[in-house]
């Protein structure tokens with residue numbers, strides 16, 4: 306018999322939370338990550354549903370609350386969504402992950418800094434995010450790149466999403482501090498994996514929007530926008546972005562990573578690690594809502610991501626639909642109605 310119950314491969318959002326939860330539940334966990342510090346760049350937006358809010362609060366990771374999200378299409382403002390109460394936070398993501406890793410260790414998880422391995426007899430959970438499996442930029446990954454920049458002024462509670470169907474993607478500008486001095490701006494375009502091109506687009510965009518600014522950091526990373534959500538591969542269970550649980554139309558992956566890790570921890574608590582069939586079934590039931598949302602978001606990206614029609618559609622979409630999109634409450638029926646109304 307293995308002396309480990311669960312191997313967690315990758316200690317990002319999903320893996321570190323899962324390792325902490327499972328260790329707390331008394332499972333013997335070994336977790337792997339390539340790096341002691343979480344290095345991947347992110348917009349650091351988190352949608353404040355109950356579970357993500359609890360995780361962000363308990364790790365002291367909330368930097369600022371976003372009250373207003375401006376939505377633009379090809380540089381033209383189409384609506385301004387003010388949220389009361391707010392559903393968006395900007396978090397210090399490396400801090401959240403460091404705290405979760407510490408919790409995992411404190412609860413008895415064994416942490417190995419190095420490439421993920423398997424342990425015979427133990428359940429393997431793949432939480433390596435976009436680095437899971439043999440995917441390439443051709444096979445489903447996109448490049449997202451962020452620039453952290455000091456600017457003259459930005460509101461600490463304002464975010465901007467600007468869709469550019471002609472470029473096949475979007476720009477974002479989020480606060481990076483609460484004082485409006487530093488922003489986290491970035492972009493991702495379908496089919497573009499040239500980091501220099503994306504960096505130049507973001508810097509040009511920022512100059513046009515906010516004038517002169519000082520670039521403090523530029524970093525890109527892959528994001529898994531196109532593979533269909535799947536919860537297992539071979540004998541491994543998949544969680545977070547490794548499972549394709551990313552909202553492709555917005556690039557939102559933090560909330561799905563948290564929700565799927567909580568769902569898997571709950572499934573393992575309920576049925577244990579031995580009966581893999583029962584575990585897969587229970588996990589699938591608990592993560593169903595997140596997987597459905599991810600499917601729908603992929604469909605929306607395919608429909609509205611690139612074409613000219615989508616430019617018109619995005620401009621004419623009602624404020625009500627945008628408000629639901631920003632609050633992550635958009636249902637397939639809302640999109641259908643919006644299409645019919647055009």
Ligand SMILES: Cc1cc2nc3c(=O)[nH]c(=O)nc-3n(C[C@H](O)[C@H](O)[C@H](O)COP(=O)(O)OP(=O)(O)OC[C@H]3O[C@@H](n4cnc5c(N)ncnc54)[C@H](O)[C@@H]3O)c2cc1C
Pocket residue numbers: 314315316317318319320337338339340343345346347348349350351352419420421432433434435436437449450451491524525526527528544545546547551556557558559560562
């Ligand atoms: C530039 C950018 C901006 C983004 N902005 C946002 C945003 O604002 N809001 C949002 O919700 N989402 C955003 N996302 C998406 C979000 O970052 C991810 O979906 C989320 O981090 C997924 O969490 P995860 O735990 O599944 O994977 P990750 O957070 O990617 O963690 C994977 C972990 O696995 C480790 N790993 C990789 N390979 C191995 C290996 N071989 N062995 C061991 N360990 C390994 C890595 O070191 C990492 O720690 C953005 C993504 C990018 C690239």
